[in-house]
Amino acid sequence: MNSVQPGLQLFERLARGVTAHVLTFQCRTFNTWRRTIAAVGGYKLGDFVLTEEDFSPYEMKVFFDENIGRRIVESTGGITTWEGEIVRMELTLQGVTYAISLDYELWHNRVKVAFTDNATSVPTATAWTEDTTSSAIYGECEYLDTVNKNYDLTAAEALRDRRLNENAYPSTRPEGGLQSFIAHEQQQLNILRVYCAGYVFSMNRRYLESLLAAAAVSDQITTLVGNSEFVTVGQIDTNALSVPVECSDISQRLWNAVEDLILIGDASGNRWVGGVYADRRFYYNLAETAVTHYWRNGQLYDLHQIPMLPTMIRPDTIVRVTGAIPAITPSNANTWANASNMYIDEVEFIAPDQYRLLPAY
Amino acid sequence: MAITCKITDGTNEIDFAPNASNWKLRWDEYVPQSAEPREDGTIPPYIIEVLPVIIKADSDNELANDLDRFHDLQRLAERYWLDTNEQTPVWFQVKLDNESNPRQAFIKRMTLAPQEEWFLCITGDDKYWQASITLERHPLPEIVTARILPASRGAATISIKYDYTAAGAAVGAHDINGSTGARIGYMSITPRKGTASGLGRLWIGLRTAEKYGAGGLTNFINVWECEDVDAVLGTDAARAADATASPGGGGNTKVTVTPGTATWAERLSITLGDVTANYAANFGFFLWLLRMKVSAGTWQVQFLFGYEQMTDDEHVRGELIEVTSTDWNIYEMGFRRIPARNLQVFPTATFAASREQTFEIQIWAQRTDGAGTLDLDCIMPVPIDEGFFSAEAMTMASDINSSDIMYLGVSPQDDVSVRVIDTVSSVGEHKYPAYTFSNFYLPPGDGRMIIVHARDSTSVLTDQIDISTLDGATTDHGNYHERFNTLRGGN
Numbered sequence: 001m002n003s004v005q006p007g008l009q010l011f012e013r014l015a016r017g018v019t020a021h022v023l024t025f026q027c028r029t030f031n032t033w034r035r036t037i038a039a040v041g042g043y044k045l046g047d048f049v050l051t052e053e054d055f056s057p058y059e060m061k062v063f064f065d066e067n068i069g070r071r072i073v074e075s076t077g078g079i080t081t082w083e084g085e086i087v088r089m090e091l092t093l094q095g096v097t098y099a100i101s102l103d104y105e106l107w108h109n110r111v112k113v114a115f116t117d118n119a120t121s122v123p124t125a126t127a128w129t130e131d132t133t134s135s136a137i138y139g140e141c142e143y144l145d146t147v148n149k150n151y152d153l154t155a156a157e158a159l160r161d162r163r164l165n166e167n168a169y170p171s172t173r174p175e176g177g178l179q180s181f182i183a184h185e186q187q188q189l190n191i192l193r194v195y196c197a198g199y200v201f202s203m204n205r206r207y208l209e210s211l212l213a214a215a216a217v218s219d220q221i222t223t224l225v226g227n228s229e230f231v232t233v234g235q236i237d238t239n240a241l242s243v244p245v246e247c248s249d250i251s252q253r254l255w256n257a258v259e260d261l262i263l264i265g266d267a268s269g270n271r272w273v274g275g276v277y278a279d280r281r282f283y284y285n286l287a288e289t290a291v292t293h294y295w296r297n298g299q300l301y302d303l304h305q306i307p308m309l310p311t312m313i314r315p316d317t318i319v320r321v322t323g324a325i326p327a328i329t330p331s332n333a334n335t336w337a338n339a340s341n342m343y344i345d346e347v348e349f350i351a352p353d354q355y356r357l358l359p360a361y
Numbered sequence: 362m363a364i365t366c367k368i369t370d371g372t373n374e375i376d377f378a379p380n381a382s383n384w385k386l387r388w389d390e391y392v393p394q395s396a397e398p399r400e401d402g403t404i405p406p407y408i409i410e411v412l413p414v415i416i417k418a419d420s421d422n423e424l425a426n427d428l429d430r431f432h433d434l435q436r437l438a439e440r441y442w443l444d445t446n447e448q449t450p451v452w453f454q455v456k457l458d459n460e461s462n463p464r465q466a467f468i469k470r471m472t473l474a475p476q477e478e479w480f481l482c483i484t485g486d487d488k489y490w491q492a493s494i495t496l497e498r499h500p501l502p503e504i505v506t507a508r509i510l511p512a513s514r515g516a517a518t519i520s521i522k523y524d525y526t527a528a529g530a531a532v533g534a535h536d537i538n539g540s541t542g543a544r545i546g547y548m549s550i551t552p553r554k555g556t557a558s559g560l561g562r563l564w565i566g567l568r569t570a571e572k573y574g575a576g577g578l579t580n581f582i583n584v585w586e587c588e589d590v591d592a593v594l595g596t597d598a599a600r601a602a603d604a605t606a607s608p609g610g611g612g613n614t615k616v617t618v619t620p621g622t623a624t625w626a627e628r629l630s631i632t633l634g635d636v637t638a639n640y641a642a643n644f645g646f647f648l649w650l651l652r653m654k655v656s657a658g659t660w661q662v663q664f665l666f667g668y669e670q671m672t673d674d675e676h677v678r679g680e681l682i683e684v685t686s687t688d689w690n691i692y693e694m695g696f697r698r699i700p701a702r703n704l705q706v707f708p709t710a711t712f713a714a715s716r717e718q719t720f721e722i723q724i725w726a727q728r729t730d731g732a733g734t735l736d737l738d739c740i741m742p743v744p745i746d747e748g749f750f751s752a753e754a755m756t757m758a759s760d761i762n763s764s765d766i767m768y769l770g771v772s773p774q775d776d777v778s779v780r781v782i783d784t785v786s787s788v789g790e791h792k793y794p795a796y797t798f799s800n801f802y803l804p805p806g807d808g809r810m811i812i813v814h815a816r817d818s819t820s821v822l823t824d825q826i827d828i829s830t831l832d833g834a835t836t837d838h839g840n841y842h843e844r845f846n847t848l849r850g851g852n
Contacts, residue, residue, distance in 0.1 A: 004648075004696070004745040005403070005799035021754065021795040026776050027404075056443050075797050077648045078564060078751040079680060079693050235661070235681070235729075290674075302677050304667070304701040312696065352403070 004077045005352070006311045008033055008048070011071040013085075014230050014280075015139035022070060028054045033351040035074065035082050035196070039287065039315040039360070040262050041255075042275020043082050043198030044346070046072065050192040057093055060192040064091040068100050068170050069138045072196045074311065080278035081311040082349075085202065088195040090175070099175045104205060108143035109134035109168045113160040118150035126156050131168035138170065139229055141205040144251055200276040203228040203255035212245035217261050218284060220245050221274065224258050225282045234281030236274075241267045273316045288343070289335055292317045295342075300357070310355045317344045319357065336360075365456035365463045368471070368494075370449045373434055375427075377414070383427050387413040387491075395847045396500030398541055402748060402800030404775055405500040407469055410453075412494040413476075424490060431473055431494070438468045442774065450773045453498055454505065455848045462506075464848050467499035467773040499773065502848045507546045507840035508535060514833060515553040515825030519607060519652065519691070520583045520741045523810040523828050525803060530836040539843035542748065542802025547770035548839040550812075552759040553825040554832035560757040560767070560824070561817030562691070564650065566744035567801070569808035573644065578809050580642035584608075585740040587616045587724075591635035595724075596626040598737075605689060605822055606738040607652065618735040623728035625661075629737060632669060633699060634718030641714035646698040646746035649722070650813055652691050652820055653684060657733030660684045664694040665723040668701070676723060683729075688819040689738060696745065697722075741813050747804055752796040755781050756817055764832060765791060771802075803841055 008030045012020040025033075025048075035046030050060050067086050074082035088101040101107065110130040117124050130140070145163060147156070206227060212220055217239040224245070225233050243264060245257055262274045262284065274284035293308070294301045300308045300319065318335055319342045327339035336343035345360035366377040366386055377386035390413040396405045418424035438451040451471075456463035476491040511529030515521075528534040537543050552558035570578055584607060588600045597620045606614035618628045637643055649664060661683055667676035679695025700717045726735055743749070750769065757765035763784040771777050777798045783791035814826050829839040 004646075004749055007797040007799075009795045011795070019754075021793065023793070024777070024779075024796055024798075054443075073795075077693070077696060077745050077749060077799070078753070078797055079648075079695070234683075303675065304677055305703065306677075306698060306701055309696060 004309060006030070006074055006076040006081060009073045009075065010067065011073060013069045013138060014071060015069075015135065015137060022067075031351050033074070034349060035084075036346055036348045037082065037198075037315055038275065038346045039273040039344070040259060040275060041198065041200045042277045042283070043084055043200065045198070046074075046082060046084055046196035048194050050194070052190040055192070057190050060091060060190060061093070063194075064089050064098070064100065064172075064192055067194075069102060076309060076311045079312075082198075083278055083280070084196040084198040086194055087197040087201070090193045090195075092189065092191050094190070095179060095181055097175045098172050100170050100172045102138070102141070102170055104141050104143060106173075107138075107167055107170045108141045109138070109164070110140050110142045111160050111164040111167075112142070112144050113151075113156045113163075114144060114146040115149060115151040115156045118152055121150070124153075126153065126160050129157075129160060129164055131164060134168045139202065139205065142207055143167075144207060144209075198276055199230050199280045200255055202230050203258065203276075204253035205229070206254050207251040208245065208247040208254060208257055209251045211248045214242045214244040216240045217243050217264060217266070217272075221258055221261055221282075221284055224254050224261075228254050231276050231280045231282050234277065234279075234283045236282065236284040237286065239266045239272060239284075241265075288316050288318050290318060291320045291335060291341060293319045295319050295321045295357075296323065300355070310353050311349055313347050313349070313355055313357070315344050315347050318342065319344055364458055365454055367454050368434055368451065368468065369454055370434065370437055370451045372449075373430065373437065375431060375434065377412075383417050383423065385415045385417060387415060393848055398846055402542055402802060402804075407497050408466075408500045410496045410498060412496065414492055414494055416490045416492065418490065428473070435471050435473070438471060442469050445776070452773075453496055453848075455502075457849070460849070462504060464502040464845060465505050466496075466502040466848065468496055469499070469774070470497040471495060501541060501844040501846065503544060503773075503842040503844045504538075507842050508532065508543075509837040510545075510548055510829040510839035510841060512830035512833075512836040512838070513828040514830065515556070515558070515827050517609070517823045517825055518584075519739075519813060519815065519820060519822065519824070521810075521812040521814075521826070521828075522578070522581070522583060523812055525810060526807050529829070532837060536807045537803045537805050537841075537843060539805050540846040541844050542800065542804050543841040543843045544771045544773070544775070544802060545769060546840040546842055547768050548841075549829055549831065550767045550769075550814075551764040551827045551831065552757055553827050554759050554764040555761055556759060556823070556825050557761075558759050558764075558824040558826065559816040559819075559821065560765070560814055560826055561755050562753045562815045563751060563755075563767070564648065564743045564813045565750045565801070566648070566811045567748035567804060567808060568645065568744045568811055569747055569804045569806050571804065571806040571808075572747060573642065575807070576639060576642040577644070578807065580637065580639035581645075581809075581811070582637045582639075582643055583741060583811050585631055585636045585722075585742070586614075587629055587631065587737040587739055588613045589631060589635050592616075592629055592631040595628040595630065597621055598628045601736075603736070603738075606736070607822060609822055614738070616737040618726060618737070620728055620734075625725060625727040627665075627673070627723050628726050628735070629724040630669075631722055631724075631740070632718060633720040638718075640717045641709060643742075644699050644704075644714075644717070645742070645744050646696070647742035648696055648745050648749070649679065649694045650691050650741040650743060651682075651694050651724070652689055652738035652741070654686055654689045654736050654738075655684055655733050656687060656736070658685075658731030659729050660726055660733075660735050661729055662692070662694075662724065662726045662735070664697075665725060666695070666697040666701075667721055667723070669719040669721045671721075673723070676721075684735070686818065689736075689821070690818060691741075691813065691815045691820045694740075698746075743811055743813055745799065747808075748801045749799040750797065750801040752779055752794045754817055755792070755794045757781055757791075758785050760785055764827075766831065767794075769796075769801075777801075802844070
């Protein structure tokens with residue numbers, strides 16, 4: 001056997017400051033798991049389902065009630081191969097679908113309103129206000145509400161406080177309304193769908209509101225990562241290209257700003273990649289430029305022609321498709337300009353052992 | 362010997378044996394199903410099997426009672442499948458006349474379908490009523506009586522070869538029977554009482570004689586010492602003595618890297634030929650562990666896997682690990698198999714196993730922050746191709762009087778659970794640690810568990826663990842159920 005069966009585990013929310021293990025998913029749940037990793041972003045998206053084949057409605061409901069925001073870890077032989085948090089769940093019971101989400105449009109516990117002062121016609125903003133109890137449970141989620149109106153401060157603060165009051169906690173919302181059906185004629189499927197996202201997206205729960213004066217891209221990224229709540233610097237290689245990050249007029253969410261920096265590249269026109277990986281560490285480095293893997297008969301092999309473990313496949317690799325039409329690399333062109341080679345931008349793992357590699361275009 | 366054929370939960374049952382009850386199995390029409398084995402060790406899909414039956418009742422009420430008995434078992438089976446608080450599974454148990462031991466298959470669901478008129482009136486003579494029972498059952502029947510796991514008392518070594526087929530106090534030496542891996546009913550591992558040992562993490566790999574030969578068990582090298590005299594020292598590296606490094610005692614026991622500059626460089630190269638001349642006995646697919654520490658600062662360490670004649674760029678890189686701990690600790694460095702070649706294309710009969718002596722692990726490292734040195738103790742390969750289990754953050758301890766206990770168990774429906782019992786503090790259930798379980802079923806034949814153990818975030822050379830025994834007084838504390846592809850057989 002050239003494989004080791006990965007596992008999927010659930011841990012407490014990071015905001016709690018503890019790393020308590022909640023449960024390890026059994027095989028029948030793990031076999032519905034799939035997830036993606038991207039060269040820009042790192043651990044990206046994942047999802048799985050609990051079906052009534054294996055779970056009672058009560059178990060589904062308890063899972064739905066308790067686990068939004070909890071940490072999911074996929075590990076292979078003890079090595080973390082994906083990590084993220086539960087960001088959305090959809091529970092369908094007896095034909096009614098309920099959803100709960102950490103989408104920052106639906107949930108935010110730190111709010112500010114930007115408005116135009118009706119006395120001075122000068123753009124201004126309220127102070128931030130926060131529900132610290134919610135932050136202590138789920139982590140911070142900022143929301144800057146920009147209104148295209150002339151307000152005084154009192155009105156703006158009232159708007160801010162109402163928004164905070166309504167959205168400080170992730171709440172369950174029925175989706176799709178209530179559709180009638182004849183109970184004994186149409187069997188209703190009970191199912192819980194769980195959606196996960198890598199911690200790279202948690203960076204977007206905070207804003208950069210000021211100007212970062214021109215500095216090396218790597219330094220700018222280090223600063224932005226340092227402003228996030230859950231992500232820390234792993235290894236950030238030096239990219240000396242000097243770039244400012246202007247957010248004083250329009251605030252940017254942290255990951256959006258970092259992603260823009262990554263996509264710039266460097267002064268030599270090279271591609272760079274970066275993202276959040278195991279233990280919420282951020283890595284930033286030059287993209288791969290040489291062939292690292294081979295594709296043959298529907299399988300991926302490493303440099304030594306050993307089949308890859310499906311969960312150990314990462315993006316930012318260059319795959320040569322053996323058996324493809326012969327091709328040569330145009331002079332002064334990148335390795336992946338050779339038609340036999342593919343730069344892999346994103347990989348998808350589909351449990352228990354399938355995978356898909358998505359090239360950059 | 363008598364035929365055994367019944368559906369039972371140990372208390373309620375429908376017995377198809379001759380003259381045992383009103384239920385009769387129509388043997389001439391019964392076609393048993395067999396599982397299709399999977400070489401990767403995973404469990405095949407559940408089997409649908411039909412039992413053609415006759416109920417021979419003396420009265421309408423008796424027929425109704427017989428049907429109620431079936432529906433009771435049907436309900437209990439469904440409940441066990443969905444509710445983990447339900448402890449009693451329902452089995453389909455079979456033993457033919459001249460077979461030695463019964464086998465049983467776990468029932469997930471079952472239904473009853475009549476094959477003639479549902480409402481019939483029984484008048485006067487005995488009435489036979491035909492029906493069929495459809496079972497959705499586990500594809501792998503197992504022995505009814507579990508076999509005992511032998512006790513193993515600890516020694517001060519961080520990597521152990523546990524012989525789970527050896528003789529124990531309550532069991533003779535016994536290779537695993539079966540068509541496929543045996544299910545572990547439960548297994549205990551404890552830090553050894555009286556030694557002040559700790560246990561926080563475990564890595565357990567299975568290795569069998571069927572796949573690697575008897576030599577693959579006895580000659581398998583589960584610890585590669587970095588200070589091996591044949592290993593090649595790299596930049597700023599030197600051998601040194603350290604009684605806390607494997608294998609302990611006097612003499613050089615580690616490699617210390619004292620960098621002049623904090624650059625990324627090769628610090629050590631060690632080959633298969635450096636540690637053994639039994640090359641084929643060390644073939645396999647492994648998780649590679651490294652025991653190391655720093656004196657200060659932050660270091661990055663990585664394994665490069667390849668062969669001696671390759672350039673550095675031709676090596677395949679393992680995980681990039683960051684180290685800051687000044688205590689010995691064990692780190693997961695990546696997966697790699699020996700040999701790299703495809704043995705079906707280049708078999709050892711034509712291309713000698715000795716060619717693999719140049720299989721190489723390079724250890725590269727750089728200091729990224731602060732000052733200090735890096736100490737490399739030993740490399741430990743843990744097999745992952747025949748079954749693997751790991752657990753972490755168990756926070757177990759032992760003292761002069763007691764020891765915490767870790768239990769690993771697999772239910773008849775292949776649900777896995779791991780729990781830690783706190784006996785040192787006497788507070789009962791301790792925790793349910795995070796674990797990885799990869800087809801951890803005991804393969805047929807002779808085999809070993811390669812076990813590496815450590816504390817939560819350190820590794821202490823003097824720590825000892827006991828397996829399948831509680832402080833030496835309770836022995837053979839664990840069992841397994843051999844599994845087969847069919848209900849036939851008597852082993």
